Amino acid sequence: MRVTVIGTGHVGLVTCATLAELGHRVVGTDSNPERIDLLRRGAAPFFEPGLESLVSKGIDTGGLSFTSDSAEAVRDAEVIFICVGTPPRASGEASLVAVEKAAAQAAAHATPPCVVVEKSTVPAGTAVRVGRTLRRVRPDDGHDLEVVSNPEFLREGKAVRDSLEPDRVLVGAESPRAFATMRRLYSPLIDKGCTWIETDIATAELAKHACNAFLALKISYANALARLCERSGADVVAVANVMGADARIGPHFLGAGLGYGGYCFPKDLQAFERLASRLGYDFPLLKEIARINDEAVEAAADKIIDALWNLEDKRIALLGLSFKPGTDDVRFAPSLALARRLAEEGAAVVGYDPHAQAEAKAEMPELEIAPDPYEAATGSDCLVLCSEWEQFRSLDLARIKGLMNYPVLVDGRNFFDPQEMRAAGFTYYPTGRPRVD
Numbered sequence: 114m115r116v117t118v119i120g121t122g123h124v125g126l127v128t129c130a131t132l133a134e135l136g137h138r139v140v141g142t143d144s145n146p147e148r149i150d151l152l153r154r155g156a157a158p159f160f161e162p163g164l165e166s167l168v169s170k171g172i173d174t175g176g177l178s179f180t181s182d183s184a185e186a187v188r189d190a191e192v193i194f195i196c197v198g199t200p201p202r203a204s205g206e207a208s209l210v211a212v213e214k215a216a217a218q219a220a221a222h223a224t225p226p227c228v229v230v231e232k233s234t235v236p237a238g239t240a241v242r243v244g245r246t247l248r249r250v251r252p253d254d255g256h257d258l259e260v261v262s263n264p265e266f267l268r269e270g271k272a273v274r275d276s277l278e279p280d281r282v283l284v285g286a287e288s289p290r291a292f293a294t295m296r297r298l299y300s301p302l303i304d305k306g307c308t309w310i311e312t313d314i315a316t317a318e319l320a321k322h323a324c325n326a327f328l329a330l331k332i333s334y335a336n337a338l339a340r341l342c343e344r345s346g347a348d349v350v351a352v353a354n355v356m357g358a359d360a361r362i363g364p365h366f367l368g369a370g371l372g373y374g375g376y377c378f379p380k381d382l383q384a385f386e387r388l389a390s391r392l393g394y395d396f397p398l399l400k401e402i403a404r405i406n407d408e409a410v411e412a413a414a415d416k417i418i419d420a421l422w423n424l425e426d427k428r429i430a431l432l433g434l435s436f437k438p439g440t441d442d443v444r445f446a447p448s449l450a451l452a453r454r455l456a457e458e459g460a461a462v463v464g465y466d467p468h469a470q471a472e473a474k475a476e477m478p479e480l481e482i483a484p485d486p487y488e489a490a491t492g493s494d495c496l497v498l499c500s501e502w503e504q505f506r507s508l509d510l511a512r513i514k515g516l517m518n519y520p521v522l523v524d525g526r527n528f529f530d531p532q533e534m535r536a537a538g539f540t541y542y543p544t545g546r547p548r549v550d
C-alpha cells in the first residue's frame with residue numbers, strides 16, 4: 114500500500130521503517146529539512162536499536178523514501194499517519210498545534226478516498242478535532258478522508274521489535290471501509306497471529322491513556338511499597354516477586370527505583386488528568402501516581418544525604434543518564450531530576466552514559482560528563498546507578514572502589530546484588546531493601 118508518515122520522531126520513524134519492512138511503499142516527511150537530509154542518507158537522528166539498519170534497508174530496496182515536500186508526500190497516499198510531536202504546555206495539557214497543522218496538510222493535498230491515522234500520543238477527543246479539520250479544509254470531499262485512531266504502544270529501545278511483533282494492534286474507526294483499509298495495512302502482522310482489536314475512536318483513544326496510566330500506576334505502587342519496606346526492614350524485590358507470582362497481578366512494571374521518565378508516561382499522565390477534569394471527573398489517583406514518582410527521586414537524594422551528610426564540596430557520580438537503558442532519550446529522565454536536586458544542595462555532579470552523553474549535556478549544561486564509568490568514579494564520594502545499562506554488569510568494582518573517595522553506592526534500579534556489594538566492600542543503598550554496610 115502507499116503510506117505517508119508525517120513526522121519522523123521516535124514514533125514516526127519507527128512507523129516508516131517497519132511499514133516498509135512489511136512490504137508497503139512508505140514516504141516519510143518532516144518539517145525539519147536537516148532531519149530529512151540525514152534520513153535520505155540512511156542515518157537515524159536518534160539511537161534506537163535496529164532502526165538505522167531498517168531505514169537503510171528500506172531506502173536500498175526502494176520501499177522507503179523521505180521528502181520535505183509534505184504536499185508531494187501525501188498526494189498518492191492511501192494511508193496517512195500523523196506522528197508529529199505533542200509537547201506539554203505549561204498547563205500540563207498536550208499541545209496539539211502540530212497535529213492540527215499535519216491534518217490540514219493532509220487534507221489540502223491528499224487524494225481521497227484515504228485514511229488519516231492519528232498515531233501521535235494525543236488526548237482522547239483529538240480524532241474528532243482532526244475529522245473537523247479535514248472537512249473544513251475539504252468541504253466538498255472531506256468525508257472521503259476518514260479519521261482512524263491507531264495508538265502506538267512502542268517502548269523506546271524496543272520500538273522496532275514492538276512494531277514488528279506487537280502484543281496487539283488497536284484500531285479505532287467509524288466505518289467498515291476504514292477498518293478494511295487498516296486490516297489490509299497490517300495484514301502481515303494479522304497473518305502472523307497478532308491480536309487485532311477494533312473499537313470506536315473514543316474507546317481507542319481512551320484505551321491508550323488507560324494503558325499508560327496503569328503501567329505508571331504499577332511502578333508508583335512498587336515505589337510506595339519501597340518507602341514502606343525501607344521503614345519496616347522488608348525487601349521490595351521479594352514483595353514484588355510474591356505479587357508477580359499471582360497471575361492476576363503479573364510480574365511486569367513492579368520494579369521500584371528512581372521511577373519512570375521519558376516522553377510518554379509523565380506527559381501522558383498529566384494530559385489524562387487534565388482530560389478527566391475537563392470531562393468533569395475528579396481522578397486524583399492520577400496525580401498521586403505522579404507525586405509518588407517524584408518522591409522516588411527525593412528518596413534517592415535522602416539516601417545520598419544520609420550517607421554523605423553535607424553535599425557542598427562533595428562529588429557525586431551518576432551512572433546511566435537516559436531515562437532507561439537502550440535509548441539516548443533524556444527527556445524527563447529521573448537521573449537529571451536527581452542531578453539538579455544534588456546540584457541545588459551544592460554537590461558537584463558528574464555523569465556517564467553509554468549513549469546519552471551529548472543529550473544529557475544539552476539538557477543540563479552544568480553537568481560534567483565523564484568519558485567512562487571509571488573516570489566518573491574518580492574522586493567521587495558516592496556513585497548512583499540511575500539507569501540499568503547491561504554493560505554496567507561487567508564493571509570492575511574493585512577498581513571503582515579504589516578510585517572513589519568513599520565507597521558509597523546508591524542503587525536507583527536495584528541492579529546490583531547486595532551480597533556482591535558487601536563482598537566488594539561498598540556501603541550499598543538499594544531501593545526498598547535493607548542497606549548493606
Ligand code: UDX
Nearest residue numbers: 265266267268269366367368372373374375377436437
Ligand atoms: C512507554 C510504554 O511502555 C509504551 O507502551 C508507550 O507507547 C510509550 O510509553 P517507554 O516510555 O519507551 O514506553 O518506556 P517503558 O519501557 O514503558 O519505561 C518507562 C519508564 O518506567 C522508564 O523510565 C523505566 O525505567 C521505568 N520503569 C519501568 C520502572 O521504573 N519500573 C519498572 O518496573 C518498569
